[in-house]
Amino acid sequence: MKTTEELHQILSEEFGEDIIELKAEEVVAPWIVVKGDQIQKITKFLRDEPGLRFDSLMCLSGVHYPKENTLGVVYHLFSTTEKHKLTLKVIMPEDDAHLPTVEQVWKTADWHEREAFDMFGIRFDGHPDHRRILCPDDWEGYPLRKDYQVQEFYCGMKVKY
Amino acid sequence: MTNVKEKGPEVTFTEPVESGNGMKTQEMVINMGPQHPSTHGVLRMELTLDGEIVTRAVPHIGYLHRCFEKHSEAMNDYTKVIPYVDRMDYVAAMNNELGYAIAMERLMGIEVNERVEYVRVIMAELQRIASHLLAVGTFGLDIGAFTPFLYCFIEREKILDIFEKASGARLLYNYIWIGGLMNDVPADFKTDTAAFVKSFRPKIKELNDLLSNNKIFVDRTANIGVLPAQVAVNYGVSGPSLRGSGFKWDLRKDDPYSIYDRFEFDVIVGNGEMGTLGDCWDRYIVRVWEMEESLKIIEQALDQMPEEGDVQESIPKKIRPPAGEIYCRTETPRGELGYYIISDKSTTPYRVKVRAPSFVNLSVLPAISVGAMVADMVAIIGSIDIVLGEVDR
Numbered sequence: 001m002k003t004t005e006e007l008h009q010i011l012s013e014e015f016g017e018d019i020i021e022l023k024a025e026e027v028v029a030p031w032i033v034v035k036g037d038q039i040q041k042i043t044k045f046l047r048d049e050p051g052l053r054f055d056s057l058m059c060l061s062g063v064h065y066p067k068e069n070t071l072g073v074v075y076h077l078f079s080t081t082e083k084h085k086l087t088l089k090v091i092m093p094e095d096d097a098h099l100p101t102v103e104q105v106w107k108t109a110d111w112h113e114r115e116a117f118d119m120f121g122i123r124f125d126g127h128p129d130h131r132r133i134l135c136p137d138d139w140e141g142y143p144l145r146k147d148y149q150v151q152e153f154y155c156g157m158k159v160k161y
Numbered sequence: 162m163t164n165v166k167e168k169g170p171e172v173t174f175t176e177p178v179e180s181g182n183g184m185k186t187q188e189m190v191i192n193m194g195p196q197h198p199s200t201h202g203v204l205r206m207e208l209t210l211d212g213e214i215v216t217r218a219v220p221h222i223g224y225l226h227r228c229f230e231k232h233s234e235a236m237n238d239y240t241k242v243i244p245y246v247d248r249m250d251y252v253a254a255m256n257n258e259l260g261y262a263i264a265m266e267r268l269m270g271i272e273v274n275e276r277v278e279y280v281r282v283i284m285a286e287l288q289r290i291a292s293h294l295l296a297v298g299t300f301g302l303d304i305g306a307f308t309p310f311l312y313c314f315i316e317r318e319k320i321l322d323i324f325e326k327a328s329g330a331r332l333l334y335n336y337i338w339i340g341g342l343m344n345d346v347p348a349d350f351k352t353d354t355a356a357f358v359k360s361f362r363p364k365i366k367e368l369n370d371l372l373s374n375n376k377i378f379v380d381r382t383a384n385i386g387v388l389p390a391q392v393a394v395n396y397g398v399s400g401p402s403l404r405g406s407g408f409k410w411d412l413r414k415d416d417p418y419s420i421y422d423r424f425e426f427d428v429i430v431g432n433g434e435m436g437t438l439g440d441c442w443d444r445y446i447v448r449v450w451e452m453e454e455s456l457k458i459i460e461q462a463l464d465q466m467p468e469e470g471d472v473q474e475s476i477p478k479k480i481r482p483p484a485g486e487i488y489c490r491t492e493t494p495r496g497e498l499g500y501y502i503i504s505d506k507s508t509t510p511y512r513v514k515v516r517a518p519s520f521v522n523l524s525v526l527p528a529i530s531v532g533a534m535v536a537d538m539v540a541i542i543g544s545i546d547i548v549l550g551e552v553d554r
Contacts, residue, residue, distance in 0.1 A: 057397060
């Protein structure tokens with residue numbers, strides 16, 4: 001069982017300081033911010049390295065930060081053998097939000113990533129079935145963005161009631 | 162840059178194949194649902210069939226999408242989220258409330274008193290039994306066994322009566338609040354619950370005689386929809402569906418919350434008794450025996466529960482959590498329910514993301530249904546035990 005600080009140490013040694021940043025001052029649990037284009041390598045390393053073995057992705061969520069004009073993807077990882085948890089974050093600009101998929105690392109990411117695309121418009125490069133999941137395929141806009149305005153008509157029907 | 166599809170995938174048919182007698186065969190695509198009695202709601206399965214054998218299954222969800230997460234951000238109060246939480250997994254509302262309350266209490270650092278903890282555990286376990294009764298009852302109904310369904314509903318009704326006495330509602334309770342309970346349990350709560358536990362125990366044996374060991378039922382469910390444990394973990398499957406694959410994993414034991422570390426109970430896993438490990442029958446039988454374990458927890462909790470204690474003692478006057486975020490998960494009847502809550506130090510939640518167990522469990526369906534018959538699809542969907550309100554949120 002390793003703490004986030006120890007895991008940050010291991011990741012910094014493996015991938016270098018510049019792509020990984022520890023945020024420790026937060027109230028409940030610290031998290032690690034990583035560069036988006038490295039996410040596949042980092043998650044694969046976390047899953048396969050003996051002593052880490054993050055074999056399950058508990059949750060993958062999108063977050064919108066309109067003040068900074070950024071979107072974030074949050075990965076909550078857990079290891080069923082080592083019993084430690086880790087929170088990874090990727091922050092990217094709002095107008096060009098895309099990062100590699102982790103579907104090949106954990107299959108559960110498939111639907112979670114589709115949901116993040118559906119709700120926030122974050123694109124996951126290399127995703128095998130990249131389309132909306134909860135909203136209809138021809139829906140306009142990304143509902144969970146803070147500045148979302150619902151479309152007036154959908155297929156000739158008035159949306160706002 | 163990824164090529165994003167604006168429409169669903171085009172359906173392509175394979176070339177017709179000569180079958181030898183001058184006729185040709187070809188793959189066929191059919192829609193199962195959204196209006197289909199065995200999909201437990203509005204789920205559409207796009208099945209590609211070779212004769213009667215499924216070669217590809219694509220679930221289409223979202224028909225019940227109510228944008229729970231957007232609504233939560235529009236409420237200017239954390240407590241107003243609780244009734245919405247009820248409506249996600251509407252057959253296990255107590256467990257949803259418990260998960261949300263625990264997440265918020267951890268975020269705000271609230272401690273609740275002993276009586277609240279015990280009442281919560283008893284309610285959560287009663288709800289687990291009610292939910293499992295519905296799951297095994299409707300599973301039998303899907304397969305064609307009508308009678309056990311009625312027997313299950315008789316028992317479920319008794320649990321709903323207990324809930325009704327305590328909270329006033331039979332399905333969507335709004336009973337567990339952040340920092341306490343809506344109101345204390347009625348005076349005869351203990352005797353009612355003890356009477357239910359006593360009367361329900363022999364019914365599990367009855368259910369086994371009626372359904373679990375029924376030859377037709379076993380033939381329809383054993384060796385169908387086999388889910389190996391490693392695949393299940395990779396797909397994030399949790400709850401009885403994961404334990405049916407023989408993977409010993411229960412958050413009540415492995416990542417304890419509330420006061421579950423005080424109780425003696427076993428984690429039930431499937432063992433491939435009737436066929437292959439991880440088949441539909443294993444997933445089903447895990448639910449049956451879990452009801453027995455829940456009875457054990459309720460009995461111990463009734464014994465230890467303190468008589469005195471104000472259940473509203475630690476409810477905060479104004480809910481304004483410190484800026485920060487939390488991911489908190491609890492074990493519901495369907496598996497791991499996680500709440501990812503971000504607070505920006507105001508009275509409105511900045512973000513409430515729900516990791517719904519049904520949503521994640523359903524995503525494994527395409528992987529385990531290839532090679533099954535159309536009739537087996539009914540058994541597979543029933544054995545995963547999804548609630549569409551939670552899948553679509």
